[in-house]
Amino acid sequence: MKQRLFLQIDNAPLIIFRIFLGFLLACETFGAILTGWVKSNLADPTYTFSHIGMEWLQPLPGYGMYFYFAAMGILGLLVMVGYKYRWSIGLYTLLWAGVYFMQKTSYNNHYYLLLLVCLMMFFLPANRYASIDAKQNPSIKKLTMPAWCSWVMILQVTIVYFYATLAKFYPGWLSGTFVYNLLNNSVSNPTLNDIMTQKWFYLFITYAGMAFDLLVVPLMLFKRTRTIAFVASLIFHIFNSITLQIGIFPFFALSFAVFFYPPDTIRKLFFKKKPFAEDAGKPTNENKSILLFFFVPYLILQLLLPLRHYLIKGDVLLTEEGHRLSWRMMLRSRGGYTTFKIIDKKTGEKLHFDTHRAFTHKQISSMETKPDMIWQTAQYIHKYFEKQGTDVAVYANTSVNINGGPYVTLIDPTVDLAAAKWDYFFHCDWILLPKIK
Template identity: 30%
Template sequence: MTQADEQHATASQPSASWRQRLWEPCDSASVVFFRVAFASMALWHIGLVLTSGWIDYYFTNRPYHLSFFGFEWVQALGGTGMWRIHLLMGLAALGVGLGAFYRLSAILFFVTFTYTLLAEAALYQNHYYLMSLLAFLFILIPAHRSFSVDALVFPDKASPFLPNWCRWSLMFLIALPYFYGGIAKLNGDWLQAMPMGIWIPQKTHIPIIGPYLAQPWVAWALSYGGLVLDLTIVPLLLWRRTRLFAYLAVVIFHLMNSVLFKIDIFPWTMILLTTIFFAPDWPRKLLRRPSLKIPKAAITASHTPSLLQRATLGIVGIFVVWQLIFPLRHYVYPGNALWTEEGQNFAWRMMLHNKDVFIRFYATDGVTGKIVQIPVSKMLTQRQLLDIAKSPEQTAAVARFLAEGATKAGLQKVEIHAVSILSLNGRKPQLIFDPDLDLLTVERSWKHQSWITPLTEPLRAEPWDVPSKEWPQAVGIKLPKAMIPQQRAPTAR
């Protein structure tokens, strides 16, 4: 950040300490745009959820919901309840965008949005996590001081200026997915154009560019292009001389992602919110409005923040440090995080793996020895089943639910086993844990799950293409001779 960047929008002096610069006022125009853009994207997301049938599919008469470890206590509501939650969320997003009852709206949006994120882990997306974090920051940032309903109703509290830390903390959060996304791509699979080498050739149906996507070099170009962009884009956005070029690269990158992949609102959200890296008064310049000169009284007042202001910034500081540390936790776990999924979520490890799966669950009667194949496809959504198959932790978590159903069906001293075979980024499929393991003996924990079989299959020159029904034979596993009960999907309790 240079003085030229902040011309007419900040009063920083070369001799000012970094603590003083945190509090010095800057034009609030870019933060206001960020607030409105964020709320608009949130409303778009809510509209998609309410019109796409997601609520009925994932929450109406569903007896089981995936949960994150430590948040099992967050219980999903039924379809009607989730409809009400999303309508309330939409009202809160509208309040944030308009700056009406702003603090209450920000708190309400954060609570409702984060609740939906935690209520069904199968719906997790990195950009939903980003929206939750931004919603938390909006509670602390007075982004309603100008261009808002609150500023009109309470003009004595209105101001066209905000402390620098408000804008910088938003810049920090937008930088996180880029920076950690780039770090995550520094792995052997990505550097060998996987999983792009699997995904891109499947996109040949796309108009105009489709025929070119079958060329092998395209996957390599996209892999290394994405890596370079993620690792360099933040410093290029921070430097005034390269900022416009970097932003154009961001726009092209996200437009391409929108065409190639179904990533919901993420590309458009990042295109709009990355504008926070421009000078604080860029919206005024775009509209050909004169820049604001900061009064000396405001500069002087910024040097003596109140106790409440210092406490608020302290919370933001703790938040920033946590967001720097938490995404790195996968380095603590042994093995390949793409395989074990340990430390994979909430870490900006985006689009790094393609997992094809084969999974069968079995309940064993400990008294009679009878084995029953559990019809999980009738009990869970396809998205839930895919996430359970990909994550050993979720496989162990669902075992309790399956055991409860088996007990109600008349089995005694139930054991739950699974034959779970995965192919990571086109590798030959491999068992991810011992089929003889009783999953009821496994406890969810922050610690490494030692019962997960380490990945041993090397990356292949050509992706594995044997049908999944043939995988047990390919890995030398004989499926148990089990009954296959005919039953309806259980209803919500």
Template identity: 35%
Template sequence: MEERQLYEHSLPRAPWWARLFRPVDIASLVCFRVAFGVLMIAEVIRYIPRIARYYIDPPLHFSYYGFEWIRPWPGDGMYVHFGVLGLAALCITIGLCYRLAAAVFFLGFSYMFLLEQARYLNHIYLLCLIAFIMIFVPAHRAFSVDAWLRPRRRSETVPAWALRLVQLQIGIPYVYGGLAKINHDWLRGEPMRMWLAERADRPLIGPLMTQEWVVYFFSYGGLLFDLLIVPAMLWRRTRWGAFGAALAFHFINGNIFTIGIFPWVMAAATLMYFPPDWPRRFRDFLGRLLGLQPEGPKPTAPPLPLPTRATRRHKCLLTFLGVYTAWQLLFPLRHWLYPGDVAWTEEGHKFSWRMKLRDKGGSVSFHATDPSTGETWKIALRGKVKKWQLSEMTGRPEMILQLAHHLGEQLRAEGIPDVEIRALVPVSLNGREPQFLIDPEVDLMKAERSLLPATWIRPEAPLEPAVQARLSEM
């Protein structure tokens, strides 16, 4: 059914909020539900061989602020957990106990995400948010087991807000990702130049990876794509061209960079910007092409009435949509509340769609001091943290602080009650000269995790030659 033919006569008389409740075709939302469920099944299967490495073997898990209480399940609990996630994803796909399955998947997937900060990825965070909104959108009212078992709940339409909410959630990472790329490093080709150079040994395309025009094509092309894809998909005249560009963009990303299922999730989600009845149109097109469906116009239903008075249910839903939208729009901007460059300090970096913007290389060493004797020694990290965690931790001040506290507590348990822990962390940001990220004079045992600006993070300042020479000898 054609949305314009159904509702164009009733829209001018409707209040602004009523437009969010006008019925639109459910077909595109159903397709998104199935695609999301299938991709989540694939994601769960992809994680199964890595469960022990990421969630069972590490002696320490880097937590998120406020979620320190989250711990892995004991024994084989993590394997059971991922089994439940796979079952929930399957139920989302076929629409069986849909809302319960969506809630279970959201809670279980978010739990997995919050277990280990060293595994932070923007696309995993996005999947958590999509899983959350899937709890509320009625994507199970057609082409689902629930609709088959409960015919009274079956419907060919859904309120427009369900589609708008999915479009909003998909559009925000694009737009904010593009805005974040408007910075000095990105516009001069870093860190894209470094990443492409690491792939110079690829067959066929390898020699291109070191060409300057390729570096700037990826840098500026990525910036323009992120900024323009949403408005281009919203405008009917540019929609097909924009969709083709989106498919090409995500295909290239998926083949050059290791970013899991993210390109395929975004490619499927971009279809939500087409008219909500596009799956029916595509089905009819195939039917005519194969000669299985007669030509000719189809009858259209009369315009459906829109609400003219907001009920309590309408007000509750509008409040939820308003609060959620405000949070999604404002929370990624919190890095402006902190001093310094967010790419350096990392304060406000996560959950802000600042994707692929910085590359940090360096080293970290922790030094303990017993104030009663004045003795200072370097702490060996072998066996205390995994190599992949250590690699991610370098350049992340909050994670460095967590490990410092962990090491200090271990030494206190060994009989050094007032031990002091300091860190030497020379770091290079996007290929620049190394600088100290953490103030080496600060006792990190006295520094607490906080949402306030951290005074123990040093501003960017090049190291003196004598200090660089001493560090190279360590």
């Protein structure tokens, strides 16, 4: 295995992936402007729910975020054509990390995956061919790369699918309840809705989804089943794109297929004029230190992060502690509401705070069922009154359900959340641990 990792292979898969990625980066960021995503998530809100510890990271004022996203779109195009590649992908990664960490109202796993892949691509020699860089500086032009450049991508996508499968082994998924609710709420066409909400159909989608996540990578690794697996991927992701409307993610996921096919196949398919790489099959130590000192620790971390919720008390489906960065995607729906009781500590008087004036409807809908955002809202309320010279205690009354099930109380209503601490690594005692039926 060690010898295989350091054999030279045709770099066509990495080159075409760079082109696909750059195009998708531009689509994601320009699309965010055109669809109103930037407006509703970053321009309109007076406050954004950043990741805890990143409160200093707030959107630029005025039209700033539109220019921010336009700059990212241009950088995506530069990545696609391979111009100043390291600078382009590096700067895009930093700017996208800013977007990812400054808001979580529209948290999405593919935003996280996009961040990780951009980071990985920064360390990979993806501009050695079919790039402006290679044209301007022929000394960097090369037809091959170490085989591990493909394998790190394969391992990353394997981690995603493996943990996505593991997370589905809970009653709400296995019974088809979540998929039924998802299809019922996503499909507006009455005829299609009638078909998709029939038991045979949503149970088929439920178990087909699990089977796909579990088997797609192993089947893609073997020549005899590779094309069948790719066709299944095509159907699966196009179905998701049409029914769930999740942006670039289906096409982003499909682009990883280039690393599973033989490099010569990819070369002949996408780069017909690319010469045969005579060094293919020969060993190389090129970029060995990058593999050992960046990718090995990085992949170990990726293997461990999704397991952290097992070390935290309570059911992650309800508490959300350990939910993010764990590939627990399209897994459950949350419903419920939260109200806040605000008490002047000095007088005991009950005060009022209008969350609908402070936050957007979308922010409130997301906040009402998520403990970390409820805690952040309590902190915001406390600071609001503190600026007026009033020290307040903030209590939350919550009622939350999972997949339309029974409502339960999520937050201890006797705890002053303004004085409570958030624990990033272990359970927060003010989050209650009711059983999900």
